[in-house]
Amino acid sequence: MIDIEFKEVCKHYNKGHQVINNLSLQIEQGEFVTLLGPSGCGKTTLLKMVNKLIKPDDGHIWVKGTSIHDWHTTALRRGIGYVIQQIGLFPHMRIKDNISYVPMINNMTKSFREKRARELVHLVGLEEDMLERYPRELSGGQKQRIGVARALAADPDIILMDEPFGAVDEIARTKLQEQLKHIHQQLGKTILFVTHDISEALKLGTRIVLMHKGQIEQSGIKEELIFQPKTPFVKDFLGLKGFKAALNEGIMEQIYGDILTGDTSMQAFYDQINTRIS
Numbered sequence: 230m231i232d233i234e235f236k237e238v239c240k241h242y243n244k245g246h247q248v249i250n251n252l253s254l255q256i257e258q259g260e261f262v263t264l265l266g267p268s269g270c271g272k273t274t275l276l277k278m279v280n281k282l283i284k285p286d287d288g289h290i291w292v293k294g295t296s297i298h299d300w301h302t303t304a305l306r307r308g309i310g311y312v313i314q315q316i317g318l319f320p321h322m323r324i325k326d327n328i329s330y331v332p333m334i335n336n337m338t339k340s341f342r343e344k345r346a347r348e349l350v351h352l353v354g355l356e357e358d359m360l361e362r363y364p365r366e367l368s369g370g371q372k373q374r375i376g377v378a379r380a381l382a383a384d385p386d387i388i389l390m391d392e393p394f395g396a397v398d399e400i401a402r403t404k405l406q407e408q409l410k411h412i413h414q415q416l417g418k419t420i421l422f423v424t425h426d427i428s429e430a431l432k433l434g435t436r437i438v439l440m441h442k443g444q445i446e447q448s449g450i451k452e453e454l455i456f457q458p459k460t461p462f463v464k465d466f467l468g469l470k471g472f473k474a475a476l477n478e479g480i481m482e483q484i485y486g487d488i489l490t491g492d493t494s495m496q497a498f499y500d501q502i503n504t505r506i507s
């Protein structure tokens with residue numbers, strides 16, 4: 230089943246150039262799609278069209294088979310988790326109430342909300358005593374975890390994430406990425422995740438969509454993008470850098486696996502890159 234579909238979508242702001250240019254993309258249920266690309270290529274714009282924060286000028290978007298025109302905005306947003314870099318927890322509310330905010334406005338009972346908050350705080354790798362604290366009593370990484378817990382609270386099928394770990398330090402980011410990967414494997418949500426960090430995109434995405442100037446340059450698994458780039462842009466953007474990122478993330482074993490299955494063009498590309506980085 231297709232959870233999100235963009236068809237020939239276009240967008241420009243004011244009198245500016247085309248930020249999204251006739252873009253089509255289908256995202257299947259349970260995929261973890263990382264939207265990767267240089268600054269300004271339109272990643273955030275595309276993401277925000279899914280929950281109607283930005284309106285396309287042209288083209289069509291469907292969420293769970295229903296056109297976004299036919300979705301009531303509130304119902305659509307309540308059914309989609311949304312995590313951004315500035316997580317925006319309510320400062321005057323305890324963590325448990327921050328997590329339970331959407332279940333509360335959805336009229337869930339207090340005992341259900343408390344149970345759910347406890348489950349979620351564990352799911353994102355924190356202790357239950359966090360629930361009684363206020364946001365100011367948490368580190369940046371802990372706040373991002375609570376942001377993920379809050380996005381999951383109403384059990385949405387789809388989660389949109391816009392550079393959610395961009396503002397935390399390297400160690401916390403690595404832990405958050407691992408936790409998110411685990412949550413995705415466990416819960417099978419459909420995730421659309423914006424990042425400009427190649428290693429993050431390769432590590433998390435079951436599919437990587439590389440954007441450039443409002444269009445998709447290439448969409449595929451990491452091995453395809455690194456070893457079978459379809460355009461010079463993909464080769465420049467991902468070739469050597471992607472290879473190094475894959476190396477650093479320890480995902481080379483999978484890639485070696487593919488090389489060993491006998492694809493000689495991949496072997497040649499691999500040799501070429503290996504010579505350049507060694």
Ligand SMILES: Nc1ncnc2c1ncn2[C@@H]1O[C@H](COP(=O)(O)OP(=O)(O)OP(=O)(O)O)[C@@H](O)[C@H]1O
Pocket residue numbers: 242243245248266267268269270271272273274275425
């Ligand atoms: N509200 C706006 N008004 C005018 N121009 C905008 C607006 N929002 C974004 N833009 C422009 O649209 C283009 C795409 O922006 P967008 O935020 O979608 O890119 P991005 O790929 O997410 O970039 P980054 O990685 O830097 O966040 C940029 O040139 C940006 O300056």
